[in-house]
Structure formats: C-alpha cells, structure tokens
Amino acid sequence: MRTKILITFSILCSILWITSCRKDFDYAPSNGHLSFSRDTVYLDTVFSNIGSSTYLLKVFNDTKDDVVIPTLNLRNGLESFYRLNVDGVAGKEFNNVPIYAKDSLFILIETTIDITDSAVNELLYIDAIDFDSEPYRQSVQLVTLAKDAIFLYPNEELESSTEILDVFIDESTEPVEIEGFVLNDEYLTLNNQKPYVVYGYAIVEEDQELIIEAGSRLHFHENSGILIKEGATLTINGQLSENDEELEGEVIFEGDRLEPGFDDIPGQWGAIWISQGSQNNFIDHLTLKNAQLGLFVQGQENNIETTLTLTNSKIFNSSTINLWAKNAKIYGENVILGNAGNSSFLIENGGNYSFIHTTVANYWNKGFRFNSALDIRNHSRNNFDVGFNLQKAEFKNSIIDGNGQNEISLITNEQNDFNFHFQNCYIKLNEDNSSNINNPLYNFNNTEYFTHIITAGELDYFSPTDDDFRIGLDSDVLNKGDINTANSSPIDIIGTSRLPEPDLGAYQAINKEN
Known part of the structure; x- marks a missing residue:
C-alpha cells in the first residue's frame, strides 16, 4: 500500500513538472481580445526611397490567460513598403506569436516607399497590420505620406x-x-x-x-x-x-x-x-x-x-x-x-x-x-x-x-x-x-x-x-x-506696414491674441 502511494505521488509530481515546463501547451487563441497603444500608426512624411524613422506599436494582452496570435502580417503582404520587427524578429508575416497574460508585445515599424510614377509628386501609402483572421481579425492601420523629389x-x-x-x-x-x-x-x-x-x-x-x-x-x-x-x-x-x-x-x-x-x-x-x-x-x-x-x-x-x-x-x-x-x-x-x-x-x-x-x-x-x-x-x-x-x-x-x-x-x-x-x-x-x-x-x-x-x-x-x-x-x-x-524699408518681413511709427527689429509689433 505504501509503495503504491509513493508511486502515485511520483507520477503526479512528474506531470506537474512537465506541464510547468511546457506552458506553450496552455496558450489560448487571442480571439480578438488584444488591445493596442494606437489604432493608427502615422509614419509622418518621407522622401521616396529614403527610409523613415522607427515607430513603436505596443500590443497588449489584458486577459488572465496566455494567448497566441495565430497570424500577424502586413495586409499588402511581402510587397508592402513597410517592414516589421516583432519582439526582435524581422519580417512581414508571422505565425503563432505568443503573449503572456497581462503582458505586451513590441512591434517596430519602418518604411521605404518607392514612387515609380514620375507624374506623381506625392503618394499617400496605406497598409495595415492584421492580427488573426476572420472572424477574430483585429487591425492597426499604417499611413505614410511619401514625396517624390x-x-x-x-x-x-x-x-x-x-x-x-x-x-x-x-x-x-x-x-x-x-x-x-x-x-x-x-x-x-x-x-x-x-x-x-x-x-x-x-x-x-x-x-x-x-x-x-x-x-x-x-x-x-x-x-x-x-x-x-x-x-x-x-x-x-x-x-x-x-x-x-x-x-x-x-x-x-x-x-x-x-x-x-x-x-x-x-x-x-x-x-x-x-x-x-x-x-x-x-x-x-x-x-x-x-x-x-x-x-x-x-x-x-x-x-x-x-x-x-x-x-x-x-x-x-x-x-x-x-x-x-x-x-x-x-x-x-x-x-x-x-x-x-x-x-x-x-x-x-x-x-x-x-x-x-x-x-x-x-x-x-x-x-x-x-x-x-x-x-x-x-x-x-x-x-x-x-x-x-x-x-x-x-x-x-x-x-x-x-x-x-x-x-x-x-x-x-x-x-x-x-x-x-x-x-x-x-x-x-x-x-x-x-x-x-x-x-x-x-x-x-x-x-x-x-x-x-x-x-x-x-x-x-x-x-x-x-x-x-x-x-x-x-x-x-x-x-x-x-x-x-x-x-527705405516700409514693410516688415511678413508684409506688415511699419509706417508711420516704426518699431525696432525685423517685425512690426502685432497683437499676440490674433
């Protein structure tokens, strides 16, 4: 009887040890429960073929469960002008990305846009980062104005x-x-x-x-x-x-x-x-x-x-x-x-x-x-x-x-x-x-x-x-x-008349409240 109890206790400890070391088996699908530091990332204005600064998007798991994002990708796919780095991994498409409970994920975003149409001086380039697929898909929009030069x-x-x-x-x-x-x-x-x-x-x-x-x-x-x-x-x-x-x-x-x-x-x-x-x-x-x-x-x-x-x-x-x-x-x-x-x-x-x-x-x-x-x-x-x-x-x-x-x-x-x-x-x-x-x-x-x-x-x-x-x-x-x-200089630097009572400097005084 004592031997059986010891064996049972040993098996139970082994199971607990194995499950504690294999938390990846406990991830639940994100199922549309993510939240984001912003719903749109504006990468400001860049010149055609000149790389942008790096922008940060934070993805939050506010639930009590560890979750996995089945797919994380740029909507325009591999042809997108955007580049992502997800927790240190570069790419444009990712699968099974984990986030622990009450934790966050860091995504770095950059772009280099090529305006090929010589008749176009400006191009508003829009893409999105999609998290999961329908019916649980969540998205963050990406917007950049590129200027040809x-x-x-x-x-x-x-x-x-x-x-x-x-x-x-x-x-x-x-x-x-x-x-x-x-x-x-x-x-x-x-x-x-x-x-x-x-x-x-x-x-x-x-x-x-x-x-x-x-x-x-x-x-x-x-x-x-x-x-x-x-x-x-x-x-x-x-x-x-x-x-x-x-x-x-x-x-x-x-x-x-x-x-x-x-x-x-x-x-x-x-x-x-x-x-x-x-x-x-x-x-x-x-x-x-x-x-x-x-x-x-x-x-x-x-x-x-x-x-x-x-x-x-x-x-x-x-x-x-x-x-x-x-x-x-x-x-x-x-x-x-x-x-x-x-x-x-x-x-x-x-x-x-x-x-x-x-x-x-x-x-x-x-x-x-x-x-x-x-x-x-x-x-x-x-x-x-x-x-x-x-x-x-x-x-x-x-x-x-x-x-x-x-x-x-x-x-x-x-x-x-x-x-x-x-x-x-x-x-x-x-x-x-x-x-x-x-x-x-x-x-x-x-x-x-x-x-x-x-x-x-x-x-x-x-x-x-x-x-x-x-x-x-x-x-x-x-x-x-x-x-x-x-x-000899009757108009100031912004076109305001300084006559008949000129002030000192390049500007004639104006009301600050205007």
Whole structure:
C-alpha cells in the first residue's frame, strides 16, 4: 500500500513538472481580445526611397490567460513598403506569436516607399497590420505620406564631378573636408515643382549662376550644402507668402528628415558657402534652419562690389553660427538671425556691413553658449596679427538681444580700422560690468559709435526659444525706430506696414491674441 502511494505521488509530481515546463501547451487563441497603444500608426512624411524613422506599436494582452496570435502580417503582404520587427524578429508575416497574460508585445515599424510614377509628386501609402483572421481579425492601420523629389548627388561615373574641399574652419581650427560635385546646366535653375534632396556639396563653378525660384524646397543630407565658387553667383528669388502655414513663396533650406522629431534639431546638414571672389549674390525670402553653419560669406579686402544682399530672410538653429562673414560687403534688411550654438552673427577680418530692421537674438537652450549674439572683429578669431580694416559696421532700427548678459562683442586689434555705428537700436549689454565700463567701445554716450540706444526693457517676443521673434504690443521697442530708415524699408518681413511709427527689429509689433 505504501509503495503504491509513493508511486502515485511520483507520477503526479512528474506531470506537474512537465506541464510547468511546457506552458506553450496552455496558450489560448487571442480571439480578438488584444488591445493596442494606437489604432493608427502615422509614419509622418518621407522622401521616396529614403527610409523613415522607427515607430513603436505596443500590443497588449489584458486577459488572465496566455494567448497566441495565430497570424500577424502586413495586409499588402511581402510587397508592402513597410517592414516589421516583432519582439526582435524581422519580417512581414508571422505565425503563432505568443503573449503572456497581462503582458505586451513590441512591434517596430519602418518604411521605404518607392514612387515609380514620375507624374506623381506625392503618394499617400496605406497598409495595415492584421492580427488573426476572420472572424477574430483585429487591425492597426499604417499611413505614410511619401514625396517624390529630385536628388542631386555626385555622379560616380564621372570622377571630375567630385572634389574634396576645405570648406571652413571648425571650432578646433581644423579644416573640414567634404565631398562636392559640380552642378550641371540642367540644375542651375531650381523651381518649386518638386523638392530637391542634396547629397554632398553642390558646387557652382566660375561664371555660372545658381537661380532658385520662389517656393523652392531644398533638403540637405548630413554634411551637405552649396558652394558658390569665385566668380559664380547665387540668386534666391523668394517671395512674400500669403499663407503663413504653407509659406508658398518662401524658399526653404533644411535637412532631409521630414519627421516632426527632426524639426528643431540643429546641425543636420552643412552650410551655404559663398567663396571669396563671388560678388552680387542676392537672397530674398529665404528660411535656412538646422544647419551646422548657416551662411558663410567670404569677401576680399576693399570690396567694391557688394558680396551679398540679404533681405526678408531668417537663419536660425545652427549648431555653430547662423551668419559668418569674413571681410565681406553685405547689405541686410528685414533679417532675423536667431538661436545658434555660438554666435548668431559673426563678423571677422573686417569688411563693410549695413543692416537695417534686423533682429539678432540668441536664446539658445540646447547647451552652453559662450559667445555674444553679435560678434564684430577686424581680425581673425584665432590670430590677432591677421587683421583687415573694418570699413563699416552699421546697424539701424535693429535688435541685438539674447539670454546672456552681454549680447554684443566689439573686439579690435588696434592696428586696423574699426568703424561701427548703431542707431536706434536695442542692445543687451551689462553696462555695470567692469570690463564694459572701462572699454570705450561700449560707451553708449559716444555718438561716434551709438545714437538713440535702448539697453533695458521688455521685448515681448512670441516665443524666443522657438525662434519666433515676432513682438507683441507690450514691447518696449514700439515706435522707437528712425522714420528716415523706415522709409527705405516700409514693410516688415511678413508684409506688415511699419509706417508711420516704426518699431525696432525685423517685425512690426502685432497683437499676440490674433
């Protein structure tokens, strides 16, 4: 009797051990009882043939039972433009996928969409992830807008189209080498029919002109940009837009990632470089954002011709400098030079500059910033002995501001000319700082340098950390502009009349509640 009981107990333990080790026998079909972190996954906008970011979908088993999903697949099958990764396994079709009770399943989703019809500029691509089959099928929709684009990149078949360039000096003073390619005649005029995606530096050769028409969109890949060589010219003919959201007339330069998460990430692409010896460049209604160095302009000593005319344009969110001018001759009107990791506007090696109704304001909040929003020098930053005459640095009806104590830096080597003047400007400077008190360059009572300067007050920006430097009706720079200067620039950057009482900066004040 005792032996029989021991045998029975042994068999029972074996059964319990086996069933505990083989839980896969206990899975029940999901039978339509799954829940999801979202019912539709929007993968945002991508360019044709460029991969998207990775998106996450969570699948929950809220029941008390371990379940198995008999089938999990993309509705468009193996031909789908979407790709899945289900708990670490890549594919487009899966069978018998388990989920424990009160547990979840992670699905990663990506896409690369190919628009084959050249007549189609945009394609709304829709698919779905199906869980199980009828009558228990549950689905999560997948939606992506793909844009067709014209891709500009080095031609691997033509060795002569590729150049290695020392573009500009980075923070470590070392040359930055990039790959460039020469734009052929077909792409010396760019329009708004399709966006352009640039890989590497697009080079405009001597005696050539790159014309960019109103409404054009240029998207630059990492370490990409435009190089205007000596004797070449850049002309950007943007226009005032009627729709503030569509910006149909604006020319826009930005990175090639269209997802919202990349909208305000600095340093996504390289720079626009205007080389020494390039003259009469013209830029109107351009928005340039998220570059490493926004606009780099090289001039030459005793410039006779204007290097660049820059009007109605915004440059912001560069990881280093928005506008860097070296011994150039630049005229600026209705310009916004916003947040940057270094200076918003750096003038180096002298030159000749005249800016009216310009907002230079740096409220960088993505790390430490050690330089002033506006930095003016008649020498090289790295060598006081390399100097050039600052023939003129003139700012009228403008704002020099930021989240630092001193947002203007005036540095001379005391060997070359250093001529500057600010008239009817707001300038943020800590006048009580001992170094500023003892420096005659910051004596706001010296009319040779300063006339009608405001150093304190509320600017009443809309959202400065987001590069929205519109000003409200509570701003202390209202009606502080010089009327004669405003007569030469009667319309602000968004088309608002600033007469008869002009405000300072690129924007005329408006009601924030509108």
